[in-house]
Amino acid sequence: MDPEESNRKAEILDAALEVFAEVGYRKATIKAIASRAGLKSPALIYWYFPNKEALLKATIGAIAPAVAQVENAGMIFELPLEVALPMIGKLFLSALDMPKTPQLIRVFFGEAIHNPEVVRPLAESGPLLVLNLLVEYFRRQVEHNHISGHNPAALARAYIGGLLVYMMGKVLFPPLGEGAPPPDEYLNEVVGVFLRGLKG
Amino acid sequence: MDPEESNRKAEILDAALEVFAEVGYRKATIKAIASRAGLKSPALIYWYFPNKEALLKATIGAIAPAVAQVENAGMIFELPLEVALPMIGKLFLSALDMPKTPQLIRVFFGEAIHNPEVVRPLAESGPLLVLNLLVEYFRRQVEHNHISGHNPAALARAYIGGLLVYMMGKVLFPPLGEGAPPPDEYLNEVVGVFLRGLKG
DNA sequence: CTCACTTGATTGAACGTTCAATTAACCCTT
DNA sequence: AAGGGTTAATTGAACGTTCAATCAAGTGAG
Known part of the structure; x- marks a missing residue:
């Protein structure tokens, strides 16, 4: 089922939106986003997203339909x-x-x-x-x-x-x-x- | 007298405004601003301004009255x-x-x-x-x-x-x-x- | 000589990204 | 059910780079 399956990705996206909104894309660090999402290592983000810019795009892409x-x-x-x-x-x-x-x-x-x-x-x-x-x-x-x-x-x-x-x-x-x-x-x-x- | 005296400062402020406008404050580097102003070393900026943030403030402070x-x-x-x-x-x-x-x-x-x-x-x-x-x-x-x-x-x-x-x-x-x-x-x-x- | 100004080289910290290694989850065979 | 084998998820450490800021050594005018 989905609920557990893609939890991580959604958690990361939520955390990214928060941090991006608070300090802006450039000032937002992968480390800060990771710890906001409850991850013990920033590296995990790179398992779900190729790089920081892709994370920004995904963050926006995930919310745009709802808007x-x-x-x-x-x-x-x-x-x-x-x-x-x-x-x-x-x-x-x-x-x-x-x-x-x-x-x-x-x-x-x-x-x-x-x-x-x-x-x-x-x-x-x-x-x-x-x-x-x-x-x-x-x-x-x-x-x-x-x-x-x-x-x-x-x-x-x-x-x-x-x-x-x-x-x-x-x-x-x-x-x-x-x-x-x-x-x-x-x-x-x-x-x-x-x-x-x-x-x- | 003023015209020559504070040329450098004005040049730096102009260059800073340009670069800040083009790439944004955080992405703008002291080096880029220095070379835009025709300086041969970024260090010179620190003779006129204590740090990058002060340069931003000065850039805005210099133009605000004209606005x-x-x-x-x-x-x-x-x-x-x-x-x-x-x-x-x-x-x-x-x-x-x-x-x-x-x-x-x-x-x-x-x-x-x-x-x-x-x-x-x-x-x-x-x-x-x-x-x-x-x-x-x-x-x-x-x-x-x-x-x-x-x-x-x-x-x-x-x-x-x-x-x-x-x-x-x-x-x-x-x-x-x-x-x-x-x-x-x-x-x-x-x-x-x-x-x-x-x-x- | 002195002092305001200018320069190239250097430092130290922060950050994105990579990677080898570990653990958890799942599946298939017996 | 059990155990072996494969894949998914997660971690800490490290690398390479960028960049603001410092420093020590010049220059040249008065």
Whole structure:
């Protein structure tokens, strides 16, 4: 059976995510990851993974599918703005409550600059997925004349940006989060502005 | 006199900014920074700076004041939304054209997670400065009943977020920038939404 | 001569990775 | 069931390299 079989690998991946999130890929040592996983020797990691970079890729690869769980994505296209925008907003901000999200965000930004390829799957199964969904949604809204004179690509980015900055303030760079209202209040404000702003 | 006197120091700081931006603080080696600065020995760096971390701090400290050049910041409070919002937007996006901005953004995000204290001056003299300016601006607009029922802290973050995401797409994480409209078109759209969104 | 500055060589620690050797788990034959 | 043989998992020690930091020896201007 699986439960015992691949325990080690999963333990190592969990430990790696923790350590990577705490100190970053380059500062994270194989030794630290090993001892976090309860191994008595760092060498054991090399029985499961060829090298440190492969461990990073596997860590991200293991979690990316879980991030991509946007269910019934297509049905959003049928919904009016008043429902769709808050829904996507909640989807985004509710991720903050999941235990691994802060870790993932930290790993992502820590590597986004110097290892964009490695970390890309994470973005593609999370924010980029939602962004593209939203672009397509706005495009259809324009097409059906529910809104007019708007640029879907710009709208979607601005909306996602408003949410992203809030998350960055919570998880990434606390000075940015100081003075920010609670999530639901924030979301209300942003949704309100966009709803009125789109009905022009 | 200064011009020759502190040339070396300035050269080292320039080289350090370049290398830090290219490969990140931890991967950047003293040797690489030295040779980038035209030095024949890495040891010389230690005559000007006590250690690598001090070099990073100095690099940021040297550039932060230049970033903070928001002239006549106070006068914005007198301007109506239709003028103030595009102005702040241009201020933000025009930074992309300055040669060192991409480097600074890369250094900032590369260290924001694991060295928030070091990199904080950079944020405080750039985006956080503008953010606080904007919060105060919105607060006064509400106070004077030019807009009502709005949360200044949320509004300002959402607006800055819209701009920030655009910059991140350009400089930090290209996949996010793919499909984005040109700066002026983007800014027009965002400003339009917020202007209409605020007149509720 | 002196002092600010510059250099090549060196040191010592940290780290990723390898490896030979040991132990645990499993399977097959009798 | 028992025992021998094969594979999987695990370990500690060691190697080779990288790199920040130090050092002692220069240089050249005043």
